[in-house]
Structures are given as C-alpha cells and as structure tokens.
Amino acid sequence: MDRRERWAEPVEALRAALDGRQAEMWTALPGIVQSFDPAAMTVSVQPAVAGRISDEAGKAASVDLPILPDVPVVFPGGGGFALTFPVAAGDECLVVFASRCIDAWWQSGGVGEPMEPRMHDLSDGFALVGVRSQPHRLSPAVHTGNTQLRADDGSAYVEITPGGAVTAVGPSSVTVRSGGSITLDAPRIVIKGLLSMQSQGGGATTATLAGSLNATGDVTASNISLNSHTHPGDSGGTTGGPQ
Secondary structure, eight states, rough: OOGGGSSOHHHHHHHHHHHHHHOOOOEEEEEEEEETTTTTTEEEESSSSOOEEEOTTTTEEEEEEOOOOEBBBOOOOEEEEOOOOOTTTTTTEEEEEOSSSHHHHHOOSSSSOSSSSOOSSSTSSEEEEEEGGGOOOOOOOSSSEEEEEEEETTSEEEEEEEEEEEEOOOSOOOOOSSSSOOOOSSSSSOSSSSOOOOOTTSSSOOOSSSSOOOOOOOOEEEEEEEETTOOOOTTBBBOOOOO
C-alpha cells in the first residue's frame, strides 16, 4: 500500500489508491525471448522493463519481472495461409496483455467463459516478435520505397516496387519447386548465365521448342558442332563444313 493512502488529505489518498490500482493493470511490455516451442507456437519471455516494489517504509527498489511462460506468438495468417519465421532466444518482442483470462480460448478455441476472473494479468499475453530496440535495428535500414521480405543483413530478399516489379535475390541459391508445372509467361524472358536442364533424377531430359531457335554462337549436340561438323562424301572422304 502507498503511504499516501493513509494521509488525512482525501484527494491525495484517492490519487494514491488509483495509482496503485493502475500499476496492477498490465497492457503491453517489450520483452526478450528466452525459448521457443514451434509445435505449440509459444515463447517464454523475460519482460525488458523492470518492476518496482516498495517496503513498509516506502523505500522503492527495482526487480526483474518474472519470466512469462507459454506466450502465444502472433504469426500473420488467414484464409488457410500463414507467414511463419523462426524465433530464436534473444529476439525482441512486444507482449500485449488481454483484458481477461485467455486460458480457455488458448486450450480449446471458440467462445467460452474465462477460467479465472483475473484482468490485465501477466499470464495473458500475446507476443509480437519483430519490435526492435536501437541496438538491434536493421542494418541496412528499412527500404523507404519498396516492400521487402528480407534477411536481417539484407543479403537475401523478395522485393515489390510501387510500379509492380518483383525481385527475388539469394546470395547462394534460389529454388522454385512444383509437383505439377511451372509457367514463365512474359513477352520477353532473359536468362543470364549458364542454362542446364536435367530430369528430376538428375539425368538427361528432353526439351521441346515450338517455333524457331536462333543462336548467335555454336550449337553442340552429342559433342558434334553445328558450325563445324562434316558428313561422309559421296566419293569418299568428308564434306566441307556447313555454309
């Protein structure tokens, strides 16, 4: 109890009582992830803001708030789809506290009665992973013009510009896999680099082209050059190269 609540001044005593009640209402706190359970989609979180306690003499001291266990992680999703990402110990997050007990909802889903009458309690948080303190801000900084799904260091990303251009960058590799077919549909397709075609097992495969094939260099099939190959002559010997 705040010592001011014992004062003869009713306004100050009421203010102290309201301050004490407000101090028990948890709304949101930054936190640091201690562990992640990917199956349950929950984290344990150490609140990053210390609490304050007062002894009987009114002397205040700072204490670490307790670690919050089994905090549901908010992954964006809906309509049968979800955006997921790994969560690691040390990641920063914002824990938002529900106004009522969430235990029944968390265990069974749907609408139900709260299992306990608690309100704005530390036990009823949701973790929004991705909030960052200044020592952990992104570098390079957030792109101010384009939307990106990126690695923290910016080495890999998928980017969409306001003009509708989409770019995918991977410093080591980019893989597109389909159990059916992949269609590239554009008026012009440019491939920069060596083009290698293999079957799913890694062996030879067949390429089918509808239309003409124009090559500015040589074309080789089974080690036979299109530019310099010869044929057996009618009277012995070989023919000259292609014209």
